[in-house]
Amino acid sequence: MDLNKTVGKPISRLEGKLKVTGAAKYAAEYQADNLLHGYVVNSPVTKGKIINIDISGAMAIPGVIQVLSHENRPKLAWFDLQYTDMDAPPGTVFKPLHDENILYNGQPIALVVAEDFETARYASTQIRFEFEEKNFQTSLDQNIGEARAAKKGFATALKPPPPPPTGDFDEAFANAAVKVEAEFHHGTEHHNPIELFATTTVYEGPGKLTIYDKTQGTINNQLYVANIFGLRYKNVRVLAPFVGGAFGSGLRPQYQLFLCVMAALHLERNVRVVLDRKQMFSFSHRPPAIQTLRFASDINGRLTALGHRVLAETSNFEDYTEPTASWSHRLYPAPNTLFEQKVVPLDVYTPMDMRAPGGSTALHAIECTMDELSYKLKIDPLELRLINYSDMDPSSKKPYTSKALRACYLEAAERFGWDKRSPEPASMTRGNKLVGYGMATGIWDAFQFPARVEAMITSDGKLVLNNATTDIGTGTLTVMTQIAADELGLSIEEVDFQYGDSKKPFSMFQGGSAITSSTGVAIVIAAKALRKKLLKKAGEIPHSPFHKIAEEEVFFAAGQLCLKSDPGIFITLKDIIAFNNGRPIKTTNMGKPHMLKLRKYSLATHSASFVEVEVDKDLGVVTVTRAVTAVAAGKIINPKTAKSQILGSMVWGISKALHEETIMDTNLGKYINTNLGEYHIPVHADIGELDVIFAEEQDELINEIGTKGVGEIGLVGMPAAISNAIFHATGKRIYKLPIHFDELIG
Template identity: 70%
Template sequence: MENKPLIGQPLSRLEGYEKVTGNAQYAAEYNIPDLLYGYVVNSTITKGKILSVDVSDVLALQGVVKIFTHENRPSLAWFDLQYADMDAPPGTVFKPLSDNIIRYNGQPIALIVAEDLETARYASTLIKFVYEEETFNTILSQNLDKAREPKIGMSTPLKPPPPKPTGNFEQAYASAEFKTEAKYRHGTEHHNPLELFATTTIYEGDGKLTIYDKTQGTINNQLYVANVFGLKYKNVRVLAPYVGGAFGSGLRPQYQLFLCVLASLELKRNVRVTLERKQMFSFGHRPQVIQSLRFGADNSGKVTAMNHNAVGETSAYEDYNEILVPWSHKLYPAANTLFEYKLAPLDLATPIDMRAPGGVSGMHAIECIMDELAYKLNMDPLDFRLNNYSEIDPSTQKPFTSKELKQCYKKGAEKFGWHMRNPKPASTKKGNRLVGWGMATGIWDAYQFPARAEVILTKEGRLEVHNATTDIGTGTMTVMTQIAADEFGISVDEVSFFYGDSKKPFSMFQGGSAITASTGTAIVAVIRELKKKIIKKIKDSPNSPFKEIPEDQIVFRNSGLSVKKQPDLFITFQELIKANKGKEFKAAKLAGPDLLKLRKFSKATHSASFVEVEVDKDLGTITVTRAVTAVAAGKIINPKTARSQILGSMIWGISKALHEETLIDPNLGKYMNANLGEYHIPVHADIPEMEVIFAEENDGLINELGVKGVGEIGMTAIPAAIANAVFHATGKRINDLPIHFDKLMGHHGY
């Protein structure tokens, strides 16, 4: 029986059983003998210096093994390094315990190591610090005058500066028949994945370490540890077979990794350090952003002028930046553009990428001002976008490798019933509630990174696939297994995918919706290399019936080789191994984007979201009652896991629009709701039934698989669609996210 194609099939996650039964082990769950426990002590001031440390009470406590502070920290290799990991932004990377300077509230300033976690935690209450406090700045809106151009660094190619102006924006905007301007504010958000950040370091001796870590990049953390501690790369092994969510927080090594390895090397013992939920708020986050936009259009409904100015938050020691402002010109043609982006250094930890970084914040502002301009033109918001549709990238004048956004608009609108919309704001009522419909466009880059994969046809006739990538809960293991099985003509059960291990062939960290395109393409490339080796071997074998068969006529299927026009001419993999004297077949290959070809094109994923909200006329409370998102992301390898990714993004979009915000006390410089009780995230009652639609998009240019990522694209349109729906329901524009009910309380839309 022929193997059915596996690409495009909705397979359930192969590791799902392990996770739901609790058999999957995460970084803090390995049963390691002779284990010490570390507990991190964090700064209680926001800026200043540590004048003295009193550890006498801690040392007197039975079970305490060691206290690490800046006063006794061992000498390290990395103090002369500007970059210690592949995701470090420009600036001076934060070095825990390097000195007595306090740079932000919650900064790690000590590690207490004890025989058990309870003792270490209790001991943290006994250590005494004397501080000298300094004036600090933590509120973006109060520091806009300090904003400056971002510095150039290693990450700049992935996050380039805004494009240069085109035409004459000021003149075009002044003379535009229709124009609108608005300011948008986004508060701080923290990632809060289910799994806490944790590291378990096993001391192997002779400078060798085995590390179980919560990370999105095993090789990135291997490089970090080796660079920081002056170890040989081959002596540092980082494992992350299961990761309980990350969403960008695990792209960079977090400080518990540094402290755990420091203690393990110094004590020559196995050590575990796990952060508490409150400490999950003491490192990277989605930054505060303030955006000012001015858009103009002519009386035919064509956008003629676009200005997008954004000021983002960064730390005082690194320049974290996002791609916020150029998205509008990748969607809508306008002859006159002006894009500006600056950073304001604040006394906070360096922000870090958070699902759809820059894109979801930037597109909220862009799609809300497009909605407002549509109302001024008296045009349907969807018609307005279609009127400004471009088949090419207006910002570069290059064609897209593929673009099926029109299909997203059509299918999404049909499913939602957009044609039945009453355009008048506050015109649709349901009892005591005002009903609003809103829509928005989404866009995200289609990244592909270099990746190396190794494959082995084993003596048992199974296929092993090896790559260092992680699976942060996205279904990577399942999708990679599908790709390998499909390419090699075998069933999923005959493939073993080995991953989450820095000893495996190279992979970038899992982020940017890039891993399927990156590792998946590498798997296709290396299996094709393996096929060539096998075909050569079988054709060169004495008395081989395949000797005269053209290579392109030999196919891999049903766990063996056959000929297209002679299906009875067949050899199993088991027979093939026997003919190879019982030896395995191996191949390894590095694959990456075809930059020479792709430089002629623009590449992106696209989406369209349609949302219905109900607003209580008296209380101002907002409920999302329906949501539809249509996505064009090339070939969908697994519709089930891909749909799950889009649903997760849509939920987060609802959360960003209506719930999530970390609040800073300006007098303390401290996050006041650093817990899951007061950091609001949606619960089941907040989320309606949601529809996900995948447009048919055949992209023969983007990569060998024709795939684009789906991790971020489902989020980029949702916040704007909700804000636009709130306006349609009430007649009131709320441009600050999250939208708080008090701004709508008692507002009847009249």
């Protein structure tokens, strides 16, 4: 038997060299003949109407080809259904340059197209607009009275409303032995992937386009473009082989895609549109939220009541919402619960999914409330979690397909040295620094989406796979190659996984930590079908030892089909294809969740984060000196890329807790720190010693390969663990994110 398996090995990214040497091409780097460049003009007005546009100054500049606005844009075949893409929330989708109305500050109101980028950008400053301004509301805090339930829509299945109440929460909370009530405020965050949003549209002829786009879903954007512009699906090809980060911002088609395609079709030219960093703040953000939590327990620490109320921002034209209020009951059992979630419509762009949407916001409030409860009970925070541990999902009364959270707690606590913690706040010091230990639990969904994969063996005996998924930097190419190599007994070098192309078989967008369990399962299904075809063809060869041999009697290794009873009897894959007259043997198959079987279970990944902070006694400056996160996510296909995902999430957790926030000036109705100089993110000096543990977790139920995603689970527990560590260090409980040093002084 072939023991040279690649699954489970820490293999470096296969595309790594291309990326670090600059050979990998991103959306704004594809060249096309006679390429025009577009520059977007954004509204300085938050709400109102465009009364007049004077483009004469821009058009007088040599090299300017056209200025497109609502006044002269071509007619469009707007897709009149409620949704124009697979991730659209309920409401009326935003339509760039649709009419004179201004819905939010930064809205695109014109596109300048010129022979080069610099000319287009300069010409944009020469356009004169007249506006009729209207009163606007952009403050969540000032509009709480406008809160309402979100409308239901296409995405409700993935983003369900909070579960109904159980028991009598009000009575249980009022009469509880120990209880905590707190209000948490979370600021706005913008995605800010390092690659700017960009689209290069190659005009191939009337109604036919090749589009290089920054996206997490090639097919999603293909459907969007075809529907909006009334084109045939087969005549729209979207490619995104390399994506420089997205974190959810690329799930929906962004407006530069629309504007670029519109210009290319109108001018019948190749066009590129690249947004600058400031324009990246004109869409794509995690919404601010206000959460009120009320937790109660008996004197021994067992939870008796869980209450969670959420108010979050949405736009005035779409009802974006994300599951936030329900997470506590998926972690902790309590007989009396009350969960409420509402949205507040404001004059802003629609928020978007941002790494662990809902979960990262919820878990901060939940785990800080649990921490506060532990201090009131005088019970160790870890012990309180163990007292309330449940092997079942308390919210659904269903067992998890697997849950190794207890192992996460214990292994991370031991690695971290939790037993060295002094329970009393502000009791641990290191020189002029207060030292604090904090911990928190993490949970995230274990999604799987349908996916289709074409698999073929070529004349040189190599395995080629095709699927439309993207790789947004998670290691998808490498992991899929590993899965496929093991299924056919091949080396990594003998597998070619081709992706990032809407012409390839179906894939959902890459999001929700779902692609390994989606495309990976499809690869396994396709590989099984391919093995059957190869064995059948081998049996057709005259005098073949594989004639009428059953599948269970053979195995694939080293590019060969071998008999289990006598591995010395084999035939190479090359020889099988040669017998097939050199034609590839291929198959296309769908992988999908086992809905009937899985409806009896709850599906989730789990984690535990432990953090040490130092807080300067005089300045209040917080440093995360070290952190350990343990993750239970089923089978880990590649420990190296998986660890990188968790480390990246932990860094983001530090950023969310201490740095990252977009500031809205509610008098102007605009964000005022729209650059990476003032939108603070961590630098190397902010990151201490980070460690990752993967707890052993065998899941035979969840899918054919036993995997759960690792993209988001490393983030959800970190902000709360940091907040809890700060309380332990200082004795001050801060109920907002991010935490600023001035709140810890005095």
